[in-house]
Amino acid sequence: MRRTSTASHGRRDEQASGGLAARWLVLVLLAAAALLASACRGTPEDPTALSWYVNPDNGGQARLAERCSAASGGRYRIRVHELPRDATGQREQLVRRLAARDASIDLVNVDPPFLPELAAAGFLRPFSPREARELAEGMLAAPLRSATWAGSLFAVPLWASTQLLWYRRSVARRAGLDLEAGPVTWAQLVDAAERTGTSVEVQGNRYEGYMVWITALVASAGGEVLLDPAAGDEARPGLDSPAGRAAAQVIRRLAGSPAANPALATADEEVARAAFQGSRGGFMVNWPYVYGAEQEAVAAGALPPAVLDDVGWARYPRVRAELPSRPPLGGIGLAVAAFSRRTALAVEAARCLSSGESQTAYMLDARIPVSRRAVYDDPRIRDRYPMADLIRASIDEAEPRPRTPYYVDVSAATVRTFHPPASVDPDRTPADAARLVVAVLHDRVLL
Amino acid sequence: MSRRGGRLAWTAGALLVAAYALLPVAWIVSLSLKGGDDVYARRFLPAHWTLENYRAVFRTPLFTAALVNSVGISLVSTTISVALAALAAYAIARLEFRGRSWVLGTALAVAMFPVVSIVGPLFDLWRSVGLYDTWPGLVIPYLSFTLPLSIWVLTAHFRQLPWELEEAAAMDGATRWQSFFKVMVPLAAPGVATAAILTFLFAWNDFVFGISLTSTDRARNVPAALAFFTGASQFQHPAAPIAAAAVVVTVPVIALVMLFQRRIVSGLTSGAVKE
Amino acid sequence: MLLVTALPMLRALWLSLFSYRLTLPAARQFVGLRNYAVVLADPLWWQDVRTTVLITAVTVSVELVAGMALALAMHWIPFARRTVRTSILVPYGIVSVVSAFAWRFAFSSETGFVNGWLGLGDFAWFGHRWSALAVLCASEIWKTTPFVALLLLAGLAQVPDELGEAARIDGATAWQRLWRVTLPAMRPAIVVAVLFRTLDAYRVFDGVFVMTSGAQRTESVSFLAYRQVIVRTAIGLGSAVSILLFLSVLLVAAAIVKVSRVDLAGVRGGR
Numbered sequence: 002m003r004r005t006s007t008a009s010h011g012r013r014d015e016q017a018s019g020g021l022a023a024r025w026l027v028l029v030l031l032a033a034a035a036l037l038a039s040a041c042r043g044t045p046e047d048p049t050a051l052s053w054y055v056n057p058d059n060g061g062q063a064r065l066a067e068r069c070s071a072a073s074g075g076r077y078r079i080r081v082h083e084l085p086r087d088a089t090g091q092r093e094q095l096v097r098r099l100a101a102r103d104a105s106i107d108l109v110n111v112d113p114p115f116l117p118e119l120a121a122a123g124f125l126r127p128f129s130p131r132e133a134r135e136l137a138e139g140m141l142a143a144p145l146r147s148a149t150w151a152g153s154l155f156a157v158p159l160w161a162s163t164q165l166l167w168y169r170r171s172v173a174r175r176a177g178l179d180l181e182a183g184p185v186t187w188a189q190l191v192d193a194a195e196r197t198g199t200s201v202e203v204q205g206n207r208y209e210g211y212m213v214w215i216t217a218l219v220a221s222a223g224g225e226v227l228l229d230p231a232a233g234d235e236a237r238p239g240l241d242s243p244a245g246r247a248a249a250q251v252i253r254r255l256a257g258s259p260a261a262n263p264a265l266a267t268a269d270e271e272v273a274r275a276a277f278q279g280s281r282g283g284f285m286v287n288w289p290y291v292y293g294a295e296q297e298a299v300a301a302g303a304l305p306p307a308v309l310d311d312v313g314w315a316r317y318p319r320v321r322a323e324l325p326s327r328p329p330l331g332g333i334g335l336a337v338a339a340f341s342r343r344t345a346l347a348v349e350a351a352r353c354l355s356s357g358e359s360q361t362a363y364m365l366d367a368r369i370p371v372s373r374r375a376v377y378d379d380p381r382i383r384d385r386y387p388m389a390d391l392i393r394a395s396i397d398e399a400e401p402r403p404r405t406p407y408y409v410d411v412s413a414a415t416v417r418t419f420h421p422p423a424s425v426d427p428d429r430t431p432a433d434a435a436r437l438v439v440a441v442l443h444d445r446v447l448l
Numbered sequence: 449m450s451r452r453g454g455r456l457a458w459t460a461g462a463l464l465v466a467a468y469a470l471l472p473v474a475w476i477v478s479l480s481l482k483g484g485d486d487v488y489a490r491r492f493l494p495a496h497w498t499l500e501n502y503r504a505v506f507r508t509p510l511f512t513a514a515l516v517n518s519v520g521i522s523l524v525s526t527t528i529s530v531a532l533a534a535l536a537a538y539a540i541a542r543l544e545f546r547g548r549s550w551v552l553g554t555a556l557a558v559a560m561f562p563v564v565s566i567v568g569p570l571f572d573l574w575r576s577v578g579l580y581d582t583w584p585g586l587v588i589p590y591l592s593f594t595l596p597l598s599i600w601v602l603t604a605h606f607r608q609l610p611w612e613l614e615e616a617a618a619m620d621g622a623t624r625w626q627s628f629f630k631v632m633v634p635l636a637a638p639g640v641a642t643a644a645i646l647t648f649l650f651a652w653n654d655f656v657f658g659i660s661l662t663s664t665d666r667a668r669n670v671p672a673a674l675a676f677f678t679g680a681s682q683f684q685h686p687a688a689p690i691a692a693a694a695v696v697v698t699v700p701v702i703a704l705v706m707l708f709q710r711r712i713v714s715g716l717t718s719g720a721v722k723e
Numbered sequence: 724m725l726l727v728t729a730l731p732m733l734r735a736l737w738l739s740l741f742s743y744r745l746t747l748p749a750a751r752q753f754v755g756l757r758n759y760a761v762v763l764a765d766p767l768w769w770q771d772v773r774t775t776v777l778i779t780a781v782t783v784s785v786e787l788v789a790g791m792a793l794a795l796a797m798h799w800i801p802f803a804r805r806t807v808r809t810s811i812l813v814p815y816g817i818v819s820v821v822s823a824f825a826w827r828f829a830f831s832s833e834t835g836f837v838n839g840w841l842g843l844g845d846f847a848w849f850g851h852r853w854s855a856l857a858v859l860c861a862s863e864i865w866k867t868t869p870f871v872a873l874l875l876l877a878g879l880a881q882v883p884d885e886l887g888e889a890a891r892i893d894g895a896t897a898w899q900r901l902w903r904v905t906l907p908a909m910r911p912a913i914v915v916a917v918l919f920r921t922l923d924a925y926r927v928f929d930g931v932f933v934m935t936s937g938a939q940r941t942e943s944v945s946f947l948a949y950r951q952v953i954v955r956t957a958i959g960l961g962s963a964v965s966i967l968l969f970l971s972v973l974l975v976a977a978a979i980v981k982v983s984r985v986d987l988a989g990v991r992g993g994r
Contacts, residue, residue: 701816
């Protein structure tokens with residue numbers, strides 16, 4: 002500070018001002034000290050502690066972790082850490098920390114579409130062939146397929162989910178549609194809904210749920226979104242094909258029909274459920290959680306019991322009458338992080354967490370379908386889920402979303418071209434989407 | 449305008465303003481009192497009032513820890529930021545040194561960089577230095593982003609204050625420090641209060657840093673914790689618990705604002721004080 | 724302080740010269756300015772810039788007017804000061820993501836009351852560009868007008884009353900006093916408010932993220948950067964978008980400072 006020409010005598014006054022300044026300085030220093038103290042707080046290392054990073058679920062997985070920790074006889078203790086609620090947030094956290102080679106992550110929940118990306122990046126530890134054989138025993142086919150990459154098993158499927166066709170029995174009767182007799186096609190559904198003045202609810206918002214629908218349609222029509230996903234950024238899209246065009250035709254038919262939800266372009270799973278439960282509800286494709294949610298709503302008095310009694314379920318609709326439908330596949334796999342320092346313990350924990358008892362307990366507790374075949378034969382499960390067989394069969398024959406390390410790009414490009422549903426044109430949209438996917442894979446466009 | 453007409457106009461205006469400001473807040477409170485599927489009832493008020501969301505919010509350590517973190521980090525950031533800003537603003541407004549506008553300009557430029565891209569490299573930096581998931585790890589970026597505004601607000605204030613006051617103080621034998629603390633700061637109280645509130649609310653509202661630079665209850669702040677709230681299932685959006693958490697979190701802010709609002713308008717020695 | 728933010732900025736600048744994905748670190752390769760070429764040639768970038776400029780222009784102008792009105796109210800109101808002032812400042816204290824959710828739930832056709840109150844039936848506010856942008860702007864304006872009001876109030880409180888008194892004695896009406904005396908005296912505060920508010924508005928993110936996720940052409944440039952960097956982990960391309968966003972923000976700031984011709988580091992008061 003350069004001095005200017007002011008007199009500066011009066012040392013006695015410096016004491017007084019020094020007091021005030023000193024007080025302020027002390028305050029600031031205290032604040033800084035508090036900061037440093039909190040930074041230096043360390044935690045002692047516990048050799049039996051395993052960190053399991055899960056998607057939040059109201060405590061179900063925490064309870065599972067306690068069971069297995071107790072059953073291990075002190076060999077390991079699983080500590081559950083939660084990730085953010087939305088899938089993008091979860092992936093963001095995991096990718097960032099695994100890219101930084103974080104050694105504090107032992108077990109991690111992986112969403113199957115993102116598994117190839119994490120596996121190809123070297124963030125996950127593949128199970129050895131012997132471990133894989135053991136862990137894969139008794140698992141349903143499709144979830145197992147979606148947990149493998151480049152010939153190795155990277156995650157053991159924990160839960161698996163699929164979409165069913167839910168319908169109001171009264172509406173089906175009025176429309177003359179007998180869903181118990183045999184499979185229906187999308188065209189039949191839309192016709193029936195138009196005839197009865199009701200709606201067909203789907204997820205058309207610009208998000209992952211829309212990709213789920215598109216993939217299921219393309220697969221049900223006999224095609225694939227990506228022809229050779231393992232080719233990395235040289236993969237060729239399969240959208241510009243008869244199957245892709247058939248899928249686009251279904252979307253166009255529904256979006257342009259009075260049977261669609263007026264807010265189709267922003268409809269997600271909950272919007273679909275709310276509309277299905279409403280006065281115009283007719284048909285809906287959605288995950289099995291809706292059944293449990295409806296039961297809770299009835300118990301809370303927010304939904305008349307008559308509506309719940311009116312709800313029926315059937316296999317996911319077909320696109321072509323002669324081809325069986327390929328329902329969508331969801332779920333979670335349990336993987337071991339590549340940088341974990343306790344891989345042996347982690348694998349052991351994985352074995353316990355995916356065992357029959359654990360899965361049965363979880364399915365009863367958290368109302369989420371699991372991936373083990375035998376669990377669906379348990380009488381308690383069959384009691385709680387009258388549609389247990391249908392769920393199992395649908396999961397077994399489900400079609401996973403494209404399994405490529407570039408899944409995020411492929412999904413975003415496809416959804417962007419196909420959105421809003423009302424703008425889909427079977428002659429143009431699949432071809433546009435295919436072109437965009439190729440451009441995105443080669444880093445030639447923003448998304 | 450008659451006295452009664454004037455009063456009526458002011459009352460009407462005040463009511464309008466309050467309604468505009470508080471309607472969405474009332475909506476949030478109403479959301480927080482709705483249970484389960486009532487959220488889909490499409491009405492403003494809940495069909496059945498329930499406190500279950502508040503109970504749920506306080507049951508989890510996730511939220512209570514986040515509350516402590518938010519309050520602590522915001523207070524610390526505010527104290528340090530205002531202190532530094534006051535010193536810097538004084539230097540800029542009153543002293544001659546070259547590159548004055550450069551300092552202001554650079555500080556401003558730094559605060560304008562998109563946070564989204566800083567987060568990645570900052571995450572790597574903090575991990576290597578050991579500040580990841582700590583209070584300083586959040587306070588330091590907050591300081592960088594709030595100092596420019598605080599400095600500018602305080603500079604504008606100091607600039608407006610007449611130079612004669614300081615000259616008078618100097619003639620009475622005060623040193624620079626004394627004139628700073630005893631004369632300038634009290635007069636710039638409106639500016640200091642403004643800068644303090646703005647900094648506090650920036651730290652309070654921050655989401656991006658909170659979610660990327662923390663991983664446990666040690667340092668996670670409230671907006672980041674809200675991203676971890678769950679609904680009854682994977683797809684059900686926990687609107688009501690989040691609204692309840694928001695109400696809990698806003699009450700201290702309202703209290704703070706009520707305390708500070710007097711300070712903000714308390715006047716200058718020469719200006720009229722409309723109290 | 725500056726160093727802490729400068730280092731990551733420089734690293735982002737460095738990364739923007741690469742074709743780099745966080746999940747494929749081995750495939751990283753130097754491509755020079757190609758990322759910038761890709762961004763500037765992409766119609767999505769320009770569409771987002773247009774959207775962002777639109778949002779900024781609308782919100783800042785409305786906030787300036789409303790903020791001024793609120794500042795005057797806070798300063799002059801003869802009774803119930805504390806209630807009025809507190810209620811005006813409350814919106815700024817609500818956590819921004821919560822506010823965005825509240826607005827989204829209020830306007831969505833399944834959970835909201837707005838359609839009921841306005842008799843709009845099933846109108847999907849977020850299904851069309853203009854209605855979605857309207858809700859987005861309304862929520863931003865509601866939330867940040869207190870910020871502008873506060874800055875303007877601080878400036879208003881500094882205006883000496885003698886000026887107003889002198890004008891009144893000269894026979895000026897309240898409106899004339901406002902326009903010709905108060906506002907010009909508040910010029911530095913107004914410029915600071917406009918500057919900071921514009922810079923913040925240009926980087927709008929929370930509302931877009933919560934309400935539309937960028938659909939229906941409501942995406943802002945910040946959100947575009949977020950999608951490249953965080954969602955796609957295409958760090959190279961995303962850093963290029965961020966640098967370009969930063970440069971445009973700098974440009975806007977420089978323009979404002981130039982146009983207002985106020986030297987904020989300024990001359991000493993009173994001399």
